[in-house]
Amino acid sequence: MSEHAHSSGARVYVLTLVALLILTGITVGASYINFGSASANIIIAIVIATVKVSLVALFFMHLRHDNPLNAIIFISSLIFLGIFLAFPLIDIQSRDKIIPNGLRVREQVAAPKQAAPAPAAPAHH
Amino acid sequence: MSSESYGHAAEHAFRQHHFVNSEQQFDTSKLGMWLFLATEILMFGGLFVGFGLMQANYPEAWVAGHHHLDRIMGSINTVFLLCSSFTMVMAVHASSTNQKSKTVLNLLATLAFAGGFMVIKYFEYSHKFHEGILPGRYFSYAGGGPPEQAMFFGFYFAMTGIHGVHVLIGMILIAWLTIRAQRGEFSSAYYTPVDLIGLYWHLVDLIWIYLFPLLYLVS
Amino acid sequence: MADIVATPKSQSHGDHYDVDYLNDGSLLSWLTTVDHKKLGVMYLWSILFMFFLGGVFALLVRLELMNPGQTIMTAEQYNKAFTLHGAIMVFLVIIPSIPAALGNFALPLMLGAKDVAFPRLNLLSFWIYVTGAIIATVAMVTGGVDTGWTFYTPYSTTTDGPVALMTFAAFVLGFSSILTGVNFVATVHKLRAPGMGWFKMPLFVWGIYATAIIQVLATPVLAITLLLLIFERLFGVGVFDPKLGGDPVLFQHFFWFYSHPAVYIMILPGMAIISEVIPTMSQKVFFGYKATAFSSVAIAIVSFVVWGHHMFTSGQSQLAGAIFSFLTFLVGIPSAIKVFNWITTMYKGSISLAAPMLYALMFLILFGIGGLTGIFLGTMSVDIHLHDTYFVVAHFHYVMMGSTLIAFLAGLHFWWPKMFGRMYNERAAQIAAFFVFIGFNATFLPQFLLGSRGMPRRYYDYLPEFTPLHQVSTVGSWLLGLGFVIMAGYLFASLRKKMDAPSNPWHARTLDWQTSSPPITHNFHEIPVLKQGPYDYFKPFEPSVEGYHE
Structure with missing residues (x-):
């Protein structure tokens, strides 16, 4: 069968595992540090992930040496996932013109007295 | 007339009749598995998209929810799954190089790590049930906090639950592989099932690699 | 029967391989068969049965709308009837119709393969389809569902009735669709006959391939959407519930991320059949082969970025609406390329007006109307007026039924001789086609008028001034029904004859016509080696299969 499938020997697998464990340590450690904002911490965690x-895809799943078609399938599933995330995100983040405060409209309905009346004016764009 | 006239002349027993040779069969099976993994990514992706959008709207509820999760237990589980992925790839390697006992040992180690993962998951779940941390309308935690925590835990249970089901299915498949490997059914000429289930198992690992920071490490 | 002379070499296969597939094995063995042809035929009968069921609900809905007020059923029964009509037709008929029935049968034959890549997966996929159909039936019998086939929240999370069960049925059917998609992508990539490069594939294969890509990438999102809906009903998580801080519009994003591409899961295979029927029936080389092949893939990709045009009036942001509206127009480009190429292919061809071609021509007219009215609806400002009116109903019936289902009929009449080895009565087929065409237009053209005048869709009752148009529409549905009754008559009649179909009744050049009618169990005696492109009608015919003669 495909001789590429196991050209990367056991040594590569061990190194990959070590790298993965170190990265896990870093990501857990980083979660105890405040990088300024909540989104900074999330971005760092996602980059490490x-x-x-x-690493897992390239070495454990052999995409590095495998038929490129399999890598194309893997990457296109991620691209389409990106499309799936992008449009609802655009929608929800730009909905303020119709519904001030987006999904938090409920809190205004529940406590209309406390919500400051001024910023709810439609002119705010 | 083609010499590869089909229906007979199987060069070995594992080739199905509609493939020309076993290399074509192996490549095709692998392609099929990758297509299946793409569907898995998009299915879990839906949960991640919902989770991310709601997190953008209710960051404080997400932080409050995450304080109920045990970072240490999550980290141990991450290590378990990473190690199981390692032993799985070693099993694939061993089966493709005709090392029967190494294949079996690595598969058993994979099973053990996966079992450890499920045991920790069990303790985490039962602890939360005990505190009244349940999804949606059953959320009855007495400690207060933003009401959207109920939604956070809706996502938590949906994501880890579906992931857990995948781990369980993986364990059943690996157990089946172990029995077949013990019987000596795999060799460098035929180890497709080990390879394919290996890919599946790595995907279960991949999903956890994202789940872990998103659920346990948001602060 | 089979008019291919068995070559002496095929003796070594044993007699088993020379039997035509319909008579190979007992009736019971069909239930566990992995033969793609038998699975295609079983899908065909299941889909035709479901089509009958969905059609009965359609006729009942139309009958109820004959007059304002109550005619034959109550408002609740009406809501359930149109939901069942929609859910059955979409999930159980149109989505599987062409890929699962005709695709399963013809795709491996056209590729010169013995079977699909994963025959056992194919069998599993069939039984998952049957399971889904049974669960859906149970949901219908135990009360029925009144949400419409779209299951929009918050209504679907609050209404009574077996919504969770119906949703689960759609979830199960989704898996059948995914597995079929996985199977076809792998088959096209790995099992093409020697000599068949990507641009020597028949255009039907290109269309089915593009469809399979959408099935693989979009259907999993439907699975998770429906799972979240079930979860929502069971636990009240609140993701889609504004009372709990969630967003019902998010459900629509989730739903249409699958269901808009699903619209192309429906139309692409239809276009694929037309791309096969038109060059064959015109005996002419396909004009713009590559453009047509790529336009299938282009439609598949663009289909993923236009879903928001279903949500212009749902409270989606104006920015998102404008982006989606713009992207929607892009679909027009590859679709127009196809229509142009079909028409140009016919130009100066020697056109035969046999039944498959009649349906193909019908497709061109009806798809023209359906596609162009789609542009009206994709324009955000126009859609504000037309959204949720009968204009939308008419539009999607022109594309789903007028295009996909008519293309399915074209394909059914095209491959019927190959599937069953019998020719149907051509005159009867022409009469049926006439009734289908007149009936269809009588049913749905008035609905464009109704919609533009403000008749909302899914309403049980209406204002008296809409009555004449509704009555024309109802009478049209009867003509349409009559067309299908005639069709059922001559198709069943043909099955009672002895096998008389030649190997290649339409003088086609693709590989599926170079084996006997019906094909032998293993499709070909020897692996075909491609000698000619699929539409090389300008050259003398050179068969790619040993032993072929007409």
Whole structure:
């Protein structure tokens, strides 16, 4: 069968595992540090996770040496996932013109007295 | 007339009749598995999209929810799954190089790590049930906090639950592989099932690699 | 029967391989068969049965709308009837019709393969389809569902009735669709006959391939959407519930991320059949082969970025609406390329007006109307007026029924001799086609008028001034029904004859016509080696299969 499938020997697998464990340590450690904002912490965590995922896909799942078609399938599933995330995100983040405060409209309905009346004016765009 | 006249002349027993040779069969099976993995990614992707959009709207509920999760237990589970992925790929390697006992040992180690993962998951779940941390309208935690925590835990249970089901299915498949490997059914000429289930198992690992920081490490 | 002379070499296969597939094995063995042809035929009968069921509901709905007020059923029964009509037709008929029935049968034959890549998966996929159909039936019998086939929240999370069960049925059917898609992509990539490069594939294969890509990438999202809906009903998580901070419009995003591409899961195979029927029936080389092949893939990709045009009035942001509206127009480009190429292919061809071609021509007219009215609806400002009116109903019936189902009929009449080895009565087929065409237009053209005048869809009752148009529409549905009754008559009649179909009744050049009618169990005695492109009608015919003669 495909001689590429196991050209990367056991040594590569061990190194991959070590890298993955170190990255896990880093990501857990980073979660105890405040990088300024909540989104900064999330972005750092996601970047590290993506590096880990790439390592698993390239070495454990053999995409590095495999038929490129399989890598294309893997990557296009991620691209389409990106499309799936992007459009609802555009929608919800730009909905303020119709519904001020987006999904948080419920809180205004529940406590109309406390919500400051001024910023709810339609002119705010 | 083609010499590869089909229906007979099977060069070995594992080739199905509609393939010209076993390399074509192996490549095709692998392609099929990758297509299946793409569907898995998009299915879990739906949960991630919903989770991310709601997190953008209710960050404080997400932070509050995450304080109920045990970072240490999550980290141990991550290590378990990473190690199981390693032993799985070693099993694939061993089966493709005719090392029967190494294949069996690595498969058993994979099973053990997966079992450890499920045991920890069981303790995490039962602890939460005990505290009244349940999804949606059954959320009855007494400690207060933003009401959208109920939604956070809706996602938590949906995501880890569906992931857990995948781990369980993987364990059943690996157990089946172990029995077949013990019987000596795999060799460098035929180890397709080990390879394909290996790919599936790595995908279960991949999903956890994203689940872990998103659920346990948001702060 | 089979008019291919068995070559002496095929003796070594044993007699088993020379029997035509319909008579190979007992009736019971069909239930566990992995033969793609038998699975295609079983899908065909299941789909035709479901089509009958969905058609009965359609006729009942139309009958109820004959007059304002109550005619034959109550408002609740009406809601259930149109939901069942929609859910059956979409999930159980149109989506599987061409890929699962005709695709399963013809795709491996056209590729010169013995079977699909994963025959056992194919069998599993069939039984998952049957399971889904049974669950859907149970949901209908135990109360029925009144949400419409779209299951929009928050109504679907609050209404009574077996919504979770119906949703689960759609979830199960989704898996059948996914497995078929996986199977076809792998088959096209790996099992083409020697000599068949990507641009020597018949255009039907290109269309089915593009469809399979959508099935693989979009259907999993439907699975998770429906799972979240079930979860929502069971636990009240609130993701789609504004009372709990969730967003009902998000459900629509989830739903249409699958269901808009699903519209192309329906139309692409239809276009694929037309791309096969038109060059064959015109005996002419396909004009713009590559453009047509790529336009299938282009439609598949663009289909993923236009779903928001279903949500212009749902509270989606104006920015998102404008982006979706713009992207929607892109679909017009590859669709127009196809229509142009079909028409140009016919130009100066020697056109035969046999039944498959009649349906193909019908497709061109009806798809023209359905596609162009789609542009009206994709324009955001116009859609504000037309959204949720009968204009939308008429539009999607022109594309789903007028295009996909008519293309399915074209394909059914095209491959019927190959599937069953019998020719049907051509005159009867022409009469049926006439009734289908007149009936269809009588049913749905008035609905464009109704919609533009403000008749909302899914309403049980209406204002008296709409009565004449509704009555024309109802009478049209009867003519349409009559067309299908005639069709059932001559198709069943043909099955009672002895096998008389030649191998290649339409003088086609693709591989599926170079084996006997019906094909032998293993499709070909020897692996075909491709000698000619699929539409090389400008050259003398050179068969790619040993032993072929007409």
